[in-house]
Amino acid sequence: DTEVTQTPKHLVMGMTNKKSLKCEQHMGHRAMYWYKQKAKKPPELMFVYSYEKLSINESVPSRFSPECPNSSLLNLHLHALQPEDSALYLCASSQTRDRVGYTFGSGTRLTVV
Amino acid sequence: GQQLNQSPQSMFIQEGEDVSMNCTSSSIFNTWLWYKQDPGEGPVLLIALYKAGELTSNGRLTAQFGITRKDSFLNISASIPSDVGIYFCAGPHAGNNRKLIWGLGTSLAVNP
Numbered sequence: 001d002t003e004v005t006q007t008p009k010h011l012v013m014g015m016t017n018k019k020s021l022k023c024e025q026h027m028g029h030r031a032m033y034w035y036k037q038k039a040k041k042p043p044e045l046m047f048v049y050s051y052e053k054l055s056i057n058e059s060v061p062s063r064f065s066p067e068c069p070n071s072s073l074l075n076l077h078l079h080a081l082q083p084e085d086s087a088l089y090l091c092a093s094s095q096t097r098d099r100v101g102y103t104f105g106s107g108t109r110l111t112v113v
Numbered sequence: 114g115q116q117l118n119q120s121p122q123s124m125f126i127q128e129g130e131d132v133s134m135n136c137t138s139s140s141i142f143n144t145w146l147w148y149k150q151d152p153g154e155g156p157v158l159l160i161a162l163y164k165a166g167e168l169t170s171n172g173r174l175t176a177q178f179g180i181t182r183k184d185s186f187l188n189i190s191a192s193i194p195s196d197v198g199i200y201f202c203a204g205p206h207a208g209n210n211r212k213l214i215w216g217l218g219t220s221l222a223v224n225p
Contacts, residue, residue, distance in 0.1 A: 042201055045213070101146055101161040102158065
């Protein structure tokens with residue numbers, strides 16, 4: 001299995017809703033990432049988990065809350081989002097050795113209304 | 114801070130033509146990564162380069178890690194319609210290789 005699977009593929013939520021994005025990989029990768037991507041821009045790093053511990057938080061607002069329940073799963077909990085948070089949210093994973101090429105999921109297209 | 118300057122910003126070519134795009138930086142990178150992103154999908158790693166001077170091919174794609182470690186190019190030969198997409202270069206941040214620095218992308222359109 002060489003895939004990163006993200007669900008849901010599309011999500012529309014109101015500004016008072018609570019929702020979660022899910023990501024799963026079975027490649028044995030021990031680093032997992034959340035990225036946010038706006039149209040025609042490169043991905044922007046949000047969070048990095050290494051061996052299930054949060055190792056990087058790129059000053060992301062607290063309305064985004066990551067969770068890594070085990071080495072295969074990564075969640076992103078969303079609460080009280082703003083319309084400007086609408087974007088493609090990408091999960092990725094990689095080996096924790098020096099070779100840093102990531103494998104990305106297909107993303108969740110999030111629209112906040 | 115570290116930046117990657119990717120050019121050209123966009124290209125519109127005829128099917129069958131060869132394509133060349135490049136990334137430059139004022140900083141040294143120890144790894145260069147080339148990704149392609151189709152609309153509505155996540156980026157897919159095309160080629161990873163780990164050694165200065167390295168030339169690597171993946172089918173019709175060829176990429177090189179510049180000898181100065183400050184640049185890389187990606188060539189696509191005999192383009193086909195499915196080559197359409199945005200191509201990004203990326204390299205690890207000097208202070209933490211879990212963070213990637215990204216170019217702004219080259220948008221490729223292929224006229225059949």
